[in-house]
Amino acid sequence: TFETQNRVRLLCWVMTSPVNHKTKAVHVKATWGRRCDILLFMSSKGDVNLPAVALSVNEGRNNLWAKTKKAFAHIYDNYFDQADWFYKADDDTPLFCINFENLKYLLANHNTTEALYFGWRFKHYVKQGFMSGGAGYVLSKCALRKFILEGIPNSTICRPENDGNEDTEMGKCMENLGIPAMDTRDSLERDRFFPLVPITKLISGQTPHDFWYFLYSYYPQKEGIECCSNSAISFHYVSPEMMYVIENLIYNINPYGIDRKMNKSVAVKYGS
Template sequence: MSKKKINHFIFILGLSLGICLSIIYFSQSTTSIMPRMIPDQLSVRSTPRAAVVKNTINNIVAETINHDIVAKFKGPTVQPIVGTNEALKLEKEVRVLCWIMTSPKTLNWKCDAVKKTWGKRCNKVLYFSSKTDDNFPAIGLNVSEGREHLTEKTMMAFTYIYRNHFNDADWFMKADDDTYVIVENLRYFLSTKNSSLPVYYGHWFKPYIKQGYYSGGAGYVLSKEALRRFGKFSNKSCVKEGKFEDLDFGKCMEALRVKTGSSHDDLGRSRFHYSKPGDMLHRIFPSWYLEYDKYGGKKNTMSDYPVSFHYMTPKAMFTMEYYVYHLKPYGIPSK
């Protein structure tokens, strides 16, 4: 081989070696730089397109991801957080119409908090008052305000829903404007129930009615069949006026042969609650409650999947909204 060819061969060999070393160097430097570029507290599931991307963009939370960095390195398709798919699935399969009992005085105060928090998670939500407010919007019923008219208000609201929204849902939940509902947990509970059966659920009280009835403040939910019976036969079987709304409605359900059902979880823990989370958690019960509660307060250890709480101020609703949907302990997997 001539001297000229030998020199040419050595030049190509050196150039190739230099390129290889450069690739190794930049690959390692990229890996060491990236953790400082992306906050280490962020995490997400990813499906990388290349090995380098996998090492550099693994564990980035979808909600707070640095999109500029991901775009630069041709980042992965971000997968939904754990549990989202199941909640979305139940939203389609377990259709819940929520209706809120409110008044002109509390519409833009208490009811506004419902509207901005849990109310938006129902498949359909309606707000009933004694006066129509198209801006909110609220549906005005031909009834006077005051506790002595609560039964009439409830009966008229369910009648309106039966006539206008019967096919919009499978379950129909009544709540006050100081009730907070975790709608995903409500659907989870109802997912094992049959809406074709005449049944309704809530926080179970025992006096005055053989099968008991449910606390109005904790909210109660009717099956489609229960609402059908109400719409067809309530005029003949149910009182139209009164101030004990939950008791009167319970008598109506019993007359229509709509059964009460237990809403406790498999461990006997409660889901619907007549009072605030702190009261239920620390068992701060008034004397009347121990008499009214079907289990005498003995089973009121809260479920890990609670549905409702009562006596919630707007401030408490927004606080609960943060605790349930935003607060996350870093590094602790869901149980």
């Protein structure tokens, strides 16, 4: 609802690089990025048109963990009081399709003064699991504060080196800080965050069950029309062209005679 949209202040930051500013980042800004209360792009080169923040870090996959730490530190120093929830997304090869109304609906049922961590959950490497960087993940205000003030300064809590898989290292930090990896499925146990394109889930048998998605998922995965929550939030590996298509289908086309109001009894399921 309009009340929910105003109550949940959401900052989105997108991992990007100078070579992607005009080929990928601009499409994020033109589609789902418009619905963030604050939208920032984190790069090694500034760009006022996005806007992109110039972080003092080298580009490259081996530096994504360093870039993530610096990005969250910049946000903590400059935007902490302007938002309650902090969503991190990637802008490397894959791109996203995000439904932020559904994300805000999920977050509205939680208190940002509690240390919480949301996304699509892997089961390996971290006891409580960790959230996929591909599907994007969210930190509450309290979680961000603990990450910056207690996690990054302590090498026994968060990895001090620049390298390491960014989403795995973030998951280790969250667990070491006592921040729970939340169950973001709805009451029918359908996912809201997805690290793959919609077709992977919607068509049964499209993806072999020995694929990493099925092997590493924290929860059993469903396929077919019942795969995905009616309050789904994010998909991964969506091309720039398809981002515009999905944007139009979600926000500009309304089938006549169909009531698309959400079934709240189905949509709500929360916990760690």
